[in-house]
Amino acid sequence: MPTTVLRHVAHLATFDHADRELVDVDVVCVDGWITAIGAELPVPDGAEVIDASELLVLPGLINAHQHLYQVGLRAIPELERALIGPWLGGLGSRCVDWWESGRLGPELIGALAACGLAESLLGGVTTTADQHYLHPAGPTLPLIEATIDAARVVGSRLHAGRGSLTLGREQGGSADPRLVQDPEEVLRHATELIERFHDPAPGARIRVDLSPCGVHVDGAALFEAFAELAAAHVGVRLHTHLYEAVDTAFSHGRYGISPWEFLVRHGWAQDRTWLAHVVDIPLAEIPELAAAGVAVAHLPAPDLRMGWGCAPLREFLDAGVTVGFGTTGSASNDGANLLGDLRLAALVHRTGEQDPERWPTARELLAMATRGSAACLGRPELGRVEVGAAADLSCWDLGTVDRVGQADPLIGLVLAGLSDRAHTVICAGEVVVRHGQLITADERELARRANSLLRSG
Numbered sequence: 277m278p279t280t281v282l283r284h285v286a287h288l289a290t291f292d293h294a295d296r297e298l299v300d301v302d303v304v305c306v307d308g309w310i311t312a313i314g315a316e317l318p319v320p321d322g323a324e325v326i327d328a329s330e331l332l333v334l335p336g337l338i339n340a341h342q343h344l345y346q347v348g349l350r351a352i353p354e355l356e357r358a359l360i361g362p363w364l365g366g367l368g369s370r371c372v373d374w375w376e377s378g379r380l381g382p383e384l385i386g387a388l389a390a391c392g393l394a395e396s397l398l399g400g401v402t403t404t405a406d407q408h409y410l411h412p413a414g415p416t417l418p419l420i421e422a423t424i425d426a427a428r429v430v431g432s433r434l435h436a437g438r439g440s441l442t443l444g445r446e447q448g449g450s451a452d453p454r455l456v457q458d459p460e461e462v463l464r465h466a467t468e469l470i471e472r473f474h475d476p477a478p479g480a481r482i483r484v485d486l487s488p489c490g491v492h493v494d495g496a497a498l499f500e501a502f503a504e505l506a507a508a509h510v511g512v513r514l515h516t517h518l519y520e521a522v523d524t525a526f527s528h529g530r531y532g533i534s535p536w537e538f539l540v541r542h543g544w545a546q547d548r549t550w551l552a553h554v555v556d557i558p559l560a561e562i563p564e565l566a567a568a569g570v571a572v573a574h575l576p577a578p579d580l581r582m583g584w585g586c587a588p589l590r591e592f593l594d595a596g597v598t599v600g601f602g603t604t605g606s607a608s609n610d611g612a613n614l615l616g617d618l619r620l621a622a623l624v625h626r627t628g629e630q631d632p633e634r635w636p637t638a639r640e641l642l643a644m645a646t647r648g649s650a651a652c653l654g655r656p657e658l659g660r661v662e663v664g665a666a667a668d669l670s671c672w673d674l675g676t677v678d679r680v681g682q683a684d685p686l687i688g689l690v691l692a693g694l695s696d697r698a699h700t701v702i703c704a705g706e707v708v709v710r711h712g713q714l715i716t717a718d719e720r721e722l723a724r725r726a727n728s729l730l731r732s733g
């Protein structure tokens with residue numbers, strides 16, 4: 277395993293418990309862990325030394341909600357302006373087309389995931405939580421397995437979420453029956469994924485989570501079975517979409533309760549759970565999430581793109597809810613630019629709020645995208661720079677013309693900049709991005725391969 281020393285870091289924002297920010301320090305990474313932080317540290321024999329005197333160094337960013345397969349579904353003209361109903365229908369028909377034309381298989385999904393994870397690494401994201409719910413009816417294809425392979429190739433950490441669509445139109449749900457699986461098959465495959473790939477150890481590169489797509493497309497029995505399966509495995513967490521408008525209407529219509537009440541009833545009000553979106557939640561329920569230890573992934577870009585508006589971010593924070601940050605998949609974002617979405621969040625929550633003290637600060641937002649997302653994923657060793665934490669670092673160039681004149685590098689990182697590409701990225705102690713270039717794979721070759729698989733068939 278490599279030993280790396282970041283020498284003379286211009287500005288280190290640790291996002292540790294004390295929110296320490298340090299100037300002109302060294303960071304030593306040995307065997308995938310941070311072993312020392314301080315001034316003029318001795319350089320271990322054989323270490324690679326990186327001059328960080330013009331770098332802002334943060335923990336590796338963590339995307340707490342992503343659908344990597346949607347890299348193949350970007351910028352579709354018919355879905356540029358679509359409400360959730362037509363959007364879901366359009367997405368479903370394109371996935372059915374992939375399937376019926378023979379394109380939907382591990383090759384395509386692996387190639388798309390490699391592009392999405394490479395894009396993420398280039399943007400400083402060292403851990404991605406992928407929720408893969410696209411599975412054609414019948415026996416499960418090794419699509420999540422291909423995503424895990426892609427993460428290993430490009431050098432990213434991955435939380436592989438075993439997603440599902442199990443309530444088709446015949447079962448009163450809204451999913452296309454050609455993309456609906458039997459809950460028994462979902463559970464069989466989820467168990468197999470955990471046994472084959474889930475690493476419960478601190479510093480794990482791959483973990484498996486259980487992530488039904490939502491209350492409107494999965495039934496109570498599956499939610500309960502997933503809660504039981506998670507409880508039997510250290511580090512396996514529970515994740516789903518909640519309060520994205522469509523599930524709110526469905527839950528009230530079918531069950532006569534809110535989506536949150538559905539989760540409470542079926543064993544998900546627990547600290548293994550984190551939820552995506554949570555836009556139209558009744559404010560009275562927010563303290564219940566906090567009391568249950570349920571975390572939220574804030575996803576402002578898709579929330580805005582779908583016309584839902586802003587999630588009540590300040591109310592979450594005031595109530596003590598753990599908040600992480602994510603992009604969601606590319607069909608409703610359309611990129612995986614976490615830093616760009618932080619900029620959006622910094623601005624959009626000002627709308628209609630006359631008290632600037634309630635606007636999120638750059639540091640609050642970066643805390644969400646680092647240790648907040650880490651808490652969503654149950655990874656206390658990630659999302660912070662301190663001795664004993666994992667050696668995941670995102671480093672940003674302060675020596676460029678777009679950073680001139682910045683009084684504060686963290687505010688500048690969020691609010692300014694010509695590009696959101698990181699300068700250097702280290703994941704599990706390995707340098708994966710150097711001078712803004714991916715070094716674990718050929719970026720253009722990844723893109724060529726994915727494009728060619730999308731066009732075939």
Ligand SMILES: [Zn+2]
Nearest residue numbers: 517552604605
């Ligand atoms: Zn999503």
